[in-house]
Amino acid sequence: MQTAAELLPGTLDLIVLRTLVRGPMHGYGIAQRVKEISKDVLHVGESSLYPALQRLLLDGYVKAEWGASENNRRARFYTLTAAGRRQLATEREEFERIIGAIHAVLRFA
């Protein structure tokens, strides 16, 4: 299994934030969801996921709470904060801008 190297650099935070828009999730859930949605193209490794989550906690974009998982295990659920939503919008805009630019270059250069 490959780790964050497969993701475009700097996009992990964006992806995690976007995933959390649907509601609180634990770390494993986030990894699974990214895998599912991307049809197994994107893999988020634990060694980059958890540092990323800690970074987002530190920045105040997410908050964490302990709760029961679907199989009744104690798990830590992450929730998007208002600041996180704003950050998601900014990062997404920036991402679209860069992707658009890359597309343009690939097409016409």
Add this chain to the structure above:
Amino acid sequence: MRVLRRFAHWIRSRGHRTELDDELAFHREMVERDLVSRGWTPDSARVAARRAMGNETLSREEARSVWVWWWLDALRQDAAYTVRSLRKSPGFTAAVVLTLALGLGANAAMFAVVDRILFRAPPRMIDPASAHRTYLYRTSEGIEAERSGQYVRYTDLARWTSSFSHIAAVEERALPVGTGDATRELPIGIVTASFFAFFDAPPALGRYFTPAEDTPPVGAAVAVLTDAAWKTRYGGRRDVIGSPITIGPTRFTIIGVAPSGFAGLWPERPPAAFIPVTAFGPMDGASTWWSSYGHAIGITTIVRRKAGVSVAAATADLTTALRRSYQHQIDVEEPSAGLTLASLRPRAVVASILSERGPEASSFSRVALWLSGVALIVLLIACANVANLLLARSLQRRREIAVRIALGVSRARLTSQLILEGVLLAILAGVAGVVSAAWTSSAMQRVFLPNDVSPAVLTDPRTIALAIAIALVVGIATGIVPALQTGRRSLTADLKAGAREGTYQHARLRGALLIAQGALSVLLLVGAGLFVRSLRNVRHVPLGYDAKPVLVVDLNMRGVALDSARLAALDERLLSASLGMAGVEHATLMKTTPFEGIMSTALFVAGIDSVDRLGEFDLNGVSPDYFATMGTRILRGRGFVPADGPRSAPVMIVGASMARALWPHVDPIGKCVRLAVADAPCTTVVGVAQDVHMHSVGDESGYYFYYLPAAQMTPDNTGLFVRGRDPAQLAAPLRSRLQTEMPGASYVTVRPLSEVVGDQQRSWEVGAEAFSALGALALGMAALGLYSVIAYGVVQRKHELGVRLALGARGADITRLVVGESLRVALLGLAIGAGASLGAAHWIAPLLFEESPHDPVVFGLTGLVLIAAAIAASWLPARRAARMDPTTALQAG
């Protein structure tokens, strides 16, 4: 926000670590479950999940590293590491902490004293930097002296200066407070109404007096209590306002209470009350006290500079006003005295509000500063000692350190860890030191500031801050020594090295530190020796009278005026009342007390042009019992007898050296002396008494003393000397008994003559005690340092010593080897220290009493003590080395 979150995280980082662990474990479990659900066996699923998760520790560390500042984390790790390693060697830790605590404690205690004397502004004073005490100088017969104290001078200066926003006259004096048997002398602040504006101290109760109440010739009899007096003497009752209080001869009305902590300019001796200068001035009865330049009431002028006026400008302005005041004095009061401004050279000085920083500072601050220097030396010794111990320890740990370097710890990190070790130890020591300083300084305060009300060391933020600052500096300084040493070493050599090789080469730095300690100890021990010898000399000065059994009775008439017949009767009653008491052996009237007052009159002797030119001749007027009371021996002729009364022929007794000065080689008995005027009737010399010290315990050549019968002099009300079998027990009943004889508001005080004499010896006592204590401390530390280094050296050289023993060296040889090394260090330290002491001799000489700063006895004894300490310190390790079994030593190495 980030910082706060980060900090909150750091505070409970242990909790976060477990949370992260739980989270990762949950993740792994989920992966496992997922695999099982896809048909994997549980066992293979577990293995696969673990493999899929990769390096869990790395994930965890990386997730954690998001939160923590690396350096803070490193610091915490290092601190934890240091605490662990210090716990493992409690003996070492205790030795270091104790050594530093003693050094720090001595310094904190001395600082507490010096700070109060020299640095701390009076409590509650507004902007102390712009407030000043003034000193007024004038020159007379070529000698310049401070002469202030007249109220009229103060009003002149207030009127003729323009540099000051505030000006006030102040004086603190012990005055009798209360009436009858309850009368006590208490310090009273005598101030102008303008004084209170120098402070931010609104009255806690009532009000302060106003300029209208503080107006000459007789100000209002109103008093403001200080908080302490209000609480102790009036139980803090609010209805105290309006009640009477007798101060001196005057009945005052209490109009206010000052706030707590406010003690005017005198925190070291807080007054009981403040009264207007103009209520104090008329107390001695002179009606011109406020307008006459000849009448000084002891007041000092204090000023506050206006904003923008420099000290130099203020001084110039004040000097101009002072010259104008003197010119006015010459014009108005003494036009015929021939005084001129040119000869008087009036000069004003605007100085610190703290008198000990002004031009008329007492010797107290000098002694205190000296002792601070001594305390600093003790701290230096303690530092050298601790540096040595840390060094020895780091050498012991060099393999451990080499391993850590090999594993990749950076030198910077290693250095910071070693310094941290020093700082941690110093902080521990700082805490212990401040606690010990609390004891020491209460002792110091008893010596220097017996009545101080400033906070104690433990609650004084300034002293605590200083102790912390010193602790940090000391910690860094001592920690850096071993850090520098590790920086220089070769890693591979250290890794290979056993305890057997290479270690001894580092002894040079430690040796130097030991020698420095020895030298500093010698300096202090020599100082201690010189002061102890001075004190012994001072105590062995034959005073010519016995101080111990004698009580001094002072009479304070407090405005009660008696005619001379009544006074004589009172004297007689007091004398017979004293003699009637059990335990009283002798009693005598007197007119002066040694060291405290002088009485003299012009003498005329046939054949001598000017007796005055021979020296100063002072006298005392006494009863027949005087010589028995004081234990002063009559050498020739007779003492006084009751028959030497007002109507019989005038007689006198002269001191031995006075007899020699006036009638060399001739029998003085029967000689005629005329007193006061050249044509007075003869006073006949009837006896010669032994010489006495009346001015100082030092040299009194040029001072002469004689006695007249009190009965042949004008009666007055000075007091008595009473000799008792047990003066300490006698003092209180004697005072009560004599008080019953006192008319009106007058009262008596009783104190031991030994107290008066003791004051004369005090500076040597302080020096001897402080130097001895600190010298002993220094010696103890140096010996401890020597012991630890020698003992450590023996362990290091175990192998070498084993070889020596195996090759046939006897135990005695080994002992000699080890002790010899210690002695070498001590002798070098001795040589350097003795040299330094000789160099410092001329500074300390003025503080000694009939003692040469080069006293060979002191230097010799110091040398012996140091050598003895060196032998004692090395004896135990030496014996241990000598008794070593060579086989085990060689194997162990």
